[in-house]
Amino acid sequence: MQAKKKDFSEWYNEILESAELSDKRYPVKGMNIWLPYGLKAMNLIDAATRRYNEEFGIDEVSFPVLITRNQLEVEFEHLKGFEGQLYWVTRAGKDQLDVELALRPTSEAAIYPMFSLWIRNHADLPKKVFQICSVYRYETKHTRSFLRMREFRFYEAHTAHVNYEDAEKQIRDYMGIWKKLNEIFLIPNVINRRPDWDKFPGAQYSLAVDSIMPDGRTLQVATMHQYGENFSRTYDIKYSDENGEQRYVSQTTYGMSERLLGGMIGIHGDDKGLIFPPEIAPIQVIIVPIPSEKADISGFSARINERLKAAGIRSSVDTRDNYTPGWKYNYWEMKGVPVRIEVGEREVNEGRITVIIRSSKGRKTFTLAELETAIHHSISEHGRKLFENSEAVIRENVKEATTVEEMKQPFTFFAYWCGRRECSDEIERVAEKSCLGVSVSHPGKGKCIVCGADGERSMFSRTY
């Protein structure tokens, strides 16, 4: 395995290969196959997403993958933003289609014509829906598993509100959802308001959650857009207010994708391989028997496995007999399993378990009576350790800059910025860092690092 610090990019490619998360040999370029282990992790991410959307009153729906050219042409800015990336269905059976159909690159154009039918009255508002689906973008850039694909797993929420203020509240709800989700994902991140020239096509403004990667670059893992009335005016989404007057709704969206998984792999992993946060780990506890003829190792292993499963823990026994225990330790460390239990002759005879936590050094032993509690604690300890690591990633990789010159270093930088493109272009030119926008999570005021005018704390980095 490549050392992660030395060449992060190579390390990432190699770990994806060994851990069997996805297979990139599928014959359509930029479209990978989700293998069982990777899909289990993604399904756990989706389950957490569903849970918190439900808690925040957003209902799950599922729209068709195909969008007519007519639907897409309604909002010109939006179409323009995506048209270079659309896959077009032009034929079905033997028929040439009268109206060409695009594979959704995102679902505004699919959902908003229906909002226009669903929303009539102020009592229909707020309307809040989300879907988890695959989206399709004909990327011209180099594709990379989980980070930039032509087909990728996508979560998108869409809401409509009586007015702009209520839509603003929804954006705060989105940040609440992100906060809860990130107690699970443990991704070091900052939230930035993208500069106007980099906002989502059709948005009034765009917030982005930027994850700090261990090589000092950033990865956008979530976005929240305030649409105001931009789409409701074009898609004709109106309601009659309490006085019977017709008004346009204000709208928002929230988007996340399989990049979350890519982010977690990149952030938490180490030179031994993957490290999964507790709630995303397909297997939370692996039990490795150390064969012996003097004790019933397999019976003992099976019994603790049953007890752990009954306690709601995703545990498994590695019963393969063609591998040594040592090989299995390495294998499951590479696969990122949070907790390992080793079962040998001594453990069986003494009625004890030996526990190793993936993210910590050393081993501990517990009595069988303590099994469930000890394992729950060990899993939590693993989570805490990842949280601390994540804080450390920010400390080590995010710096405050006072000169443009020092921004050449391979870190992500906070710097005061006046908001003008000339100044951020200068930073791009000198230090090769893109402007991620004004910081929402770490606000502050100061003089622009380039021109000295009044500015706000903003973020600059190389991006994935």
Added chain:
Amino acid sequence: MQAKKKDFSEWYNEILESAELSDKRYPVKGMNIWLPYGLKAMNLIDAATRRYNEEFGIDEVSFPVLITRNQLEVEFEHLKGFEGQLYWVTRAGKDQLDVELALRPTSEAAIYPMFSLWIRNHADLPKKVFQICSVYRYETKHTRSFLRMREFRFYEAHTAHVNYEDAEKQIRDYMGIWKKLNEIFLIPNVINRRPDWDKFPGAQYSLAVDSIMPDGRTLQVATMHQYGENFSRTYDIKYSDENGEQRYVSQTTYGMSERLLGGMIGIHGDDKGLIFPPEIAPIQVIIVPIPSEKADISGFSARINERLKAAGIRSSVDTRDNYTPGWKYNYWEMKGVPVRIEVGEREVNEGRITVIIRSSKGRKTFTLAELETAIHHSISEHGRKLFENSEAVIRENVKEATTVEEMKQPFTFFAYWCGRRECSDEIERVAEKSCLGVSVSHPGKGKCIVCGADGERSMFSRTY
């Protein structure tokens, strides 16, 4: 609401409309939107499917939606079977594609080229995967929600084995999965071996689970195919056996779809609306408060709701204040909720609950102390009642025929059949019933109802 017995087809359309399961006004013909209530039910079906696939050692994967023309052309019979129904992507961005890409109508052509890479050695076998995805078929027949759509939710398992016998065992496993699933779905059904001219394109033989609908017609809800070496020879899926010799694998598949939901709606519903089986009900218990100023109705309702949720029951309180209790009773009956709890002044003062089961007549009262047990029992009773109803549907709608003439009646028929197409064509001509094939679930031998030659018990019906 239409009477179900009188005009089943109209009843089905109307209930779909009122229950808000899906919206068919989407601008692409034959592609509907899953609304929250319908999607919750489908997600519960999928969850059960995942559970039993895992139990039977089939791993979940997810393949891209696009399949190259080259991949599809490998197996000629298979391509021929689907080519009239394929949606073709011919352009991406501004590029005309060199190799056209089809939206998957099913995934043999996507998965088997990868099987050919994944399978090298007998130790790689059996290989068992499934996916839950949307598939695309450009249907020329009239489309209908959940029953015949151009985009529909699909489950497909694909397995590879060392030989035909091992693949046959897998087919028996599939029947085991179906049996377990149907303890949840409670669909009256029979299993038939399709006649050769009606088997899946590329299969050696096809088994189908045919559900008996209340109007005497049948609906195919699941299929299991023995492929033998048909695909492994064309897709070059080989392994080296224990002697180092190269052999072709034998393959099987198992398919189900959103038709399961359509079937459950059609079978279990009544003149008041939907009736969901316990495990598929998005809401299992609805609590309806009967407002009163003399008692804390809403506090009491909230407390029992919390207790039920804590007991793992999907319960909800209808707190809307712009509808009467009576209106709400009808509404939730129409939505098919298994159990209703009415909370009025008397219930609060006496510390009791009043319970109505959707599928039974009458009401029962229980003390608060009995709450969880009483509700668990009521939900089970509801399930038992649906099971009995399902047995009755078979008794009332499946008849044994001794003459072709009597098969004109609007039932599904068992009849002995010699296996020759001339004889089943004669039944089709006289009685307008299609041949579903030889019965696997209800086998028997007798003289062909048409020609008198030796035959097997076979099934004939009008199909959806």
